[in-house]
Amino acid sequence: MTDRDIFDKDLLAACISCGFCLPACPTYAMTQDERSSPRGRITLMRALETGRLDEDDPTLQEQSSFCLGCRACETVCPAGVQYGALLEQWRDHQWRGRHVPPAALALRTGMRAKPLIEAAGRIRGAAKPTGPARPDVEAHLMLGCAERAMFPQLSKAVLRLLPDAVDVPSGQGCCGALHAHNGDSRTAHRMAEELGEVMPGVILTTAGGCGAHVAQVLGRERVRELSEFLLQYWGEHPDRLPDLRRLTVDGRPVRAALQDSCHLRNGLHVTAEPRELIARVADYVELPSAGTCCGAAGTYSILRPEDSQRVLDIHLDEIEAADLDYLIVVNMPCQRQMINGLKRRGSKVRVLHLAELLASAL
Amino acid sequence: MSTQGTTSRLHSGPGLPADVLAELRGFVGDQHVLVHDGDVEPFSRDATPLFRARPDAVVLPATTAEVSAILALATRRGIPVTPRGAGSNLAAATIPEHGGIVLVLTRMNRVLEVSQGELLAVVQAGTTTATLADAAAAKGLLYAPDPGSRTVSTVAGNVAMCAGGLRGLKYGVTRNYVLGLEVVLPTGEVMRTGGRLWKDVAGYDLTRLLTGSEGTLAVITEITVGLLPMPATSSTGVAYFDNLSDAGRAVAQIIAQGTLPATLEFLDNRCVNAVEDYAQLGLDRQAGALLLFGDDGGPDVVAASLQRMADVCTDIGARGVTLAQDIAGSEALLYARRCSLPALARLAPITMLEDVTVPRPKLAEMVDTIDAITAKHDVTCATFGHAGDGNLHPTVVFDPGDGDARHRAEAAFDEIFHAAMALGGTITGEHGVGAAKRPWLAARLGPDQLALLKRIKTAFDPAGILNPGKLGS
Ligand SMILES: Cc1cc2nc3c(=O)[nH]c(=O)nc-3n(C[C@H](O)[C@H](O)[C@H](O)COP(=O)(O)OP(=O)(O)OC[C@H]3O[C@@H](n4cnc5c(N)ncnc54)[C@H](O)[C@@H]3O)c2cc1C
Numbered sequence: 001m002t003d004r005d006i007f008d009k010d011l012l013a014a015c016i017s018c019g020f021c022l023p024a025c026p027t028y029a030m031t032q033d034e035r036s037s038p039r040g041r042i043t044l045m046r047a048l049e050t051g052r053l054d055e056d057d058p059t060l061q062e063q064s065s066f067c068l069g070c071r072a073c074e075t076v077c078p079a080g081v082q083y084g085a086l087l088e089q090w091r092d093h094q095w096r097g098r099h100v101p102p103a104a105l106a107l108r109t110g111m112r113a114k115p116l117i118e119a120a121g122r123i124r125g126a127a128k129p130t131g132p133a134r135p136d137v138e139a140h141l142m143l144g145c146a147e148r149a150m151f152p153q154l155s156k157a158v159l160r161l162l163p164d165a166v167d168v169p170s171g172q173g174c175c176g177a178l179h180a181h182n183g184d185s186r187t188a189h190r191m192a193e194e195l196g197e198v199m200p201g202v203i204l205t206t207a208g209g210c211g212a213h214v215a216q217v218l219g220r221e222r223v224r225e226l227s228e229f230l231l232q233y234w235g236e237h238p239d240r241l242p243d244l245r246r247l248t249v250d251g252r253p254v255r256a257a258l259q260d261s262c263h264l265r266n267g268l269h270v271t272a273e274p275r276e277l278i279a280r281v282a283d284y285v286e287l288p289s290a291g292t293c294c295g296a297a298g299t300y301s302i303l304r305p306e307d308s309q310r311v312l313d314i315h316l317d318e319i320e321a322a323d324l325d326y327l328i329v330v331n332m333p334c335q336r337q338m339i340n341g342l343k344r345r346g347s348k349v350r351v352l353h354l355a356e357l358l359a360s361a362l
Numbered sequence: 363m364s365t366q367g368t369t370s371r372l373h374s375g376p377g378l379p380a381d382v383l384a385e386l387r388g389f390v391g392d393q394h395v396l397v398h399d400g401d402v403e404p405f406s407r408d409a410t411p412l413f414r415a416r417p418d419a420v421v422l423p424a425t426t427a428e429v430s431a432i433l434a435l436a437t438r439r440g441i442p443v444t445p446r447g448a449g450s451n452l453a454a455a456t457i458p459e460h461g462g463i464v465l466v467l468t469r470m471n472r473v474l475e476v477s478q479g480e481l482l483a484v485v486q487a488g489t490t491t492a493t494l495a496d497a498a499a500a501k502g503l504l505y506a507p508d509p510g511s512r513t514v515s516t517v518a519g520n521v522a523m524c525a526g527g528l529r530g531l532k533y534g535v536t537r538n539y540v541l542g543l544e545v546v547l548p549t550g551e552v553m554r555t556g557g558r559l560w561k562d563v564a565g566y567d568l569t570r571l572l573t574g575s576e577g578t579l580a581v582i583t584e585i586t587v588g589l590l591p592m593p594a595t596s597s598t599g600v601a602y603f604d605n606l607s608d609a610g611r612a613v614a615q616i617i618a619q620g621t622l623p624a625t626l627e628f629l630d631n632r633c634v635n636a637v638e639d640y641a642q643l644g645l646d647r648q649a650g651a652l653l654l655f656g657d658d659g660g661p662d663v664v665a666a667s668l669q670r671m672a673d674v675c676t677d678i679g680a681r682g683v684t685l686a687q688d689i690a691g692s693e694a695l696l697y698a699r700r701c702s703l704p705a706l707a708r709l710a711p712i713t714m715l716e717d718v719t720v721p722r723p724k725l726a727e728m729v730d731t732i733d734a735i736t737a738k739h740d741v742t743c744a745t746f747g748h749a750g751d752g753n754l755h756p757t758v759v760f761d762p763g764d765g766d767a768r769h770r771a772e773a774a775f776d777e778i779f780h781a782a783m784a785l786g787g788t789i790t791g792e793h794g795v796g797a798a799k800r801p802w803l804a805a806r807l808g809p810d811q812l813a814l815l816k817r818i819k820t821a822f823d824p825a826g827i828l829n830p831g832k833l834g835s
């Protein structure tokens with residue numbers, strides 16, 4: 001049998017099948033079934049690569065889509081397996097032609113339409129682009145695609161927190177993270193590069209998922225997620241540190257918890273910074289599952305609503321038990337997922353992005 | 363390997379008969395019987411490199427009654443059944459070489475009881491070792507066996523392999539903590555051996571016999587384990603030596619003076635350098651051996667014990683000795699040992715981790731022998747292990763694309779196993795025999811013992827369906 005050349009050989013060979021990733025994987029936690037574990041999926045990828053399995057084997061299709069792509073498996077892997085990259089290569093192959101889930105295809109196509117995204121941002125009132133990128137700012141604020149349309153207040157909050165440090169270059173499209181995670185990493189690569197041309201220098205992002213993708217294509221040094229940027233910038237420029245007051249409800253301090261963004265945590269390795277910032281303005285509460293995927297997983301909640309809901313329920317139970325005022329997120333899809341979930345449960349907990357939380361303390 | 367004895371009467375051929383599948387589905391539900399190529403492929407291997415075989419079906423039961431029904435059917439129809447926990451064993455013990463059913467116990471994963479009054483816990487087969495240890499710790503109790511794989515391995519898998527760990531010298535291994543088992547015989551009878559008693563000599567010690575039986579005698583469904591009070595504190599120190607024989611003498615001296623420490627781990631020079639390349643911990647790259655020593659108990663006892671061990675190392679002529687100042691310092695030192703495997707695994711795609719064991723005084727000699735053998739066969743090998751137990755982990759890494767690298771590695775291990783036996787040691791201290799070390803089992807046990815193993819196997823498993831080809835088959 002000759003190899004099918006679907007995967008990068010070295011990446012696929014790195015796994016030693018030790019199984020350390022099993023307990024970290026949310027889909028394995030749901031099923032206790034090797035098929036839906038990281039190691040099981042790598043065994044499937046290898047069988048696909050070597051021809052031990054038929055390309056149309058239904059388990060390949062099912063497991064490549066059941067995976068959340070959260071990359072929690074990478075953080076516990078002793079062999080340093082780059083699972084996220086392998087998954088992208090798998091989906092590139094698996095989700096080609098008629099095998100692309102229709103919703104993924106629609107999203108991929110929609111987010112390639114830059115004029116539409118720009119118009120949506122204008123209509124919804126996201127931060128206004130200010131022309132070509134300026135060379136004299138610390139970073140360029142990235143507006144995102146869906147974020148611009150669905151949560152236009154985020155970019156405005158960032159500008160209030162960082163009035164002079166950043167600009168908002170015109171001509172920004174989608175960064176392509178969505179394409180990378182949905183079986184079209186070639187387009188994804190090109191889109192991140194295009195974004196990098198519009199925004200030469202450091203790119204500031206409010207979304208962990210976008211940040212990890214852009215960093216993968218352009219290099220880690222080109223990307224700063226909001227929380228790491230704020231701490232670094234305010235540390236270097238104490239005169240720019242605004243007075244952040246401690247937030248209260250009904251005369252007592254606000255209780256706030258964080259839901260990590262998987263790709264911020266597992267891809268960019270940013271975990272302490274958002275917690276530290278929340279603790280400056282509120283009483284910080286660590287939820288037991290703060291670091292595990294909320295089930296939004298980019299477009300997963302749209303493609304696999306039932307599985308997404310099962311993953312989400314664990315988090316909603318913890319949130320309800322923790323007597324919170326706010327749940328803080330650092331990634332747009334998580335924000336949408338949490339708002340919908342908590343609304344369905346009739347919860348009073350408010351979901352805020354870190355940028356909104358901090359801006360409300362100005 | 364050859365298909366021996368009873369295994370030749372087993373069902374073989376592509377797929378299981380339709381009526382068998384229908385019965386299995388009736389027992390556990392359609393979604394818990396897997397038969398398609400892609401569905402069974404992930405169960406065709408475990409953590410052992412180079413071994414692989416696809417089962418005809420994978421069955422995931424949720425209750426002891428289901429396990430019983432499946433086994434009775436399998437015996438009736440002569441269908442091989444290979445029990446599987448997390449599939450983290452390093453001996454190819456879960457590879458279904460004869461096809462048939464892989465029986466996965468991971469859905470049975472509840473902690474049923476933790477008793478402070480009786481110092482014991484009861485768990486279902488598929489509970490992970492870490493889940494058991496955490497449940498015990500939540501009540502101030504210690505589950506002592508701590509294999510490096512504790513976050514992933516199941517308690518039944520630990521019992522079936524008699525897993526060891528980093529605390530073996532002071533606390534023993536899994537067998538010292540198994541009080542009772544609920545098992546299902548291959549013929550379907552559900553049975554309890556032992557129980558909640560630390561003392562019980564009624565009958566042969568079947569609990570001990572089943573511990574380390576590698577899934578060949580019965581399927582374990584529930585385990586009662588003994589617990590200990592959690593030690594108040596622990597601490598760690600590190601010493602560097604010019605060569606391994608000095609480190610070996612330090613180990614002998616530490617034990618001779620009456621200390622039975624919780625931790626006595628060593629890394630050889632190559633391992634130190636691999637770890638240093640990987641994690642930049644500031645280790646002494648010139649050292650011939652690194653010895654980690656540690657103890658637990660009351661604060662005064664621990665401090666005195668560590669000082670005694672540090673003094674011994676200094677007296678023997680250690681190049682340097684450091685004691686951790688606090689818990690964080692201890693963790694930092696232990697990290698050097700914990701990241702040995704990650705550091706080595708990154709050197710090449712295939713990592714073969716073995717675990718020959720020799721009498722403690724022969725440790726340094728064995729390491730020298732390993733170095734000579736691996737040099738002769740031109741294979742890359744680094745060794746670390748449990749110095750206090752004489753348990754070594756020579757770890758060979760190679761690229762399968764590199765000509766006859768695999769061949770050379772296998773030839774080196776063959777010599778290493780024989781060398782260990784010549785020193786009064788064994789082919790495996792804690793990882794088990796499985797399919798991987800079967801070729802050397804006869805040399806280790808001799809013909810009479812091997813024959814007895816087979817008679818025991820037949821008494822438990824007359825149809826020879828359980829994990830055929832492994833121990834006693
Ligand atoms: C990185 C790494 C580190 C390790 N460190 C250690 C260590 O420090 N010490 C050590 O001793 N081992 C170690 N191991 C080996 C391994 O984790 C142990 O052998 C462990 O006990 C296997 O448990 P499992 O649940 O994965 O069992 P599996 O691999 O699934 O099965 C192992 C054997 O148990 C049998 N079995 C499983 N469940 C049952 C059941 N319910 N009833 C009957 N038989 C059953 C199987 O048939 C098989 O023969 C390590 C492995 C890895 C990958």
Ligand code: SF4
Nearest residue numbers: 015016018019021077
């Ligand atoms: S932890 Fe890493 S090396 Fe181990 S099985 Fe998972 S992916 Fe493979």
Ligand code: SF4
Nearest residue numbers: 025067068070071073
């Ligand atoms: S990316 Fe997440 S869901 Fe997918 S295998 Fe890794 S841990 Fe599991």
